[in-house]
Amino acid sequence: MTALEFGYQIDNLTSSLKPYALKLTKDGEKANDLLQDTVFKAYSNRDKFQVGTNLKAWMYTIMRNTFITNYQRMVRRNTFIDTTENNHFINSSSVTIENQAKGNFVMNDINMALDGLKDMYKIPFNMYFRGFKYHEIADKLEIPIGTVKNRIHIARKELKKGLQVYAN
Template sequence: MNELQFSAMIKEHSPSLRSHAIRYTRNEDDADDLVQDTMIKAIRFYKNFQEGTNIKGWLFVIMRNTFINDYRKNTRKNALITQTDEISSQDLVVSASENDATGTFIMGDIQKALASIPEVYSTPFTRYFEGHKYQEIADEFGIPIGTVKTRIHMAREMLKTYLKNYQSER
């Protein structure tokens, strides 16, 4: 059986698939989408169908699995996105967008904090923050890797002390 013959065969089952899809979705438009997705998957994987077996049952299994996968995907998406009309300040805390003035002010404080710690600590920390590996930093400065780790740790501690006002806001 070729793909064209298979497509004609499954098209005969679309009315029963649609009525079954309406039971899942309880919405005609969503049911049409589910039937379409089922048909596309069936055609894409038609070689997996064994001739002589129940094609209608095979299509229903594809539909059920498609519905379950879409439901799980939408559940995860809705858990990450606030669906309410009113957005509280708690929702804004985890928001990716911040007030530009606040962001500029914070970046200024971070720059001041970096400038206030000794260069022997700030330089390895900056390199590490830029994505360099400990070994790369050690090779660049000609110092042992343990020293690099210690200096980065000390820089973090100094920055924590300098920026402790921001720590209490989290």
């Protein structure tokens, strides 16, 4: 295939590559840049294309790989490493300091919700929570296994209702 034929086929494919570039970048300008990089790489590496294979798939692969490479470069460029003794990531947002106040409030609310349950629901639920199997709870409390399952289900439902403020 001559360079002119190859160029003509690539030009015909650019209209179908544009939506894929938009899907990857979510930005019109960046999509145009990605499309331009893809076409440039395809022209530069046309000797690697095997005639008779799917040119469209080859172009999509080039575009995807170009996008991934550019994204990785951007991530590396935006990560700053503190060269002090501790080697902390400066722009890392995953490092936060929390005190135990929120956890204490949550545990207090959970305990209050548990205390609000009737004993017939609370006892099987606590046993299950501590690791007892349904049949062990049924044997210990001398009630049918179906009743154990039902009471645990009701306890969960009541706890979920009582702790709805933590649903998010």
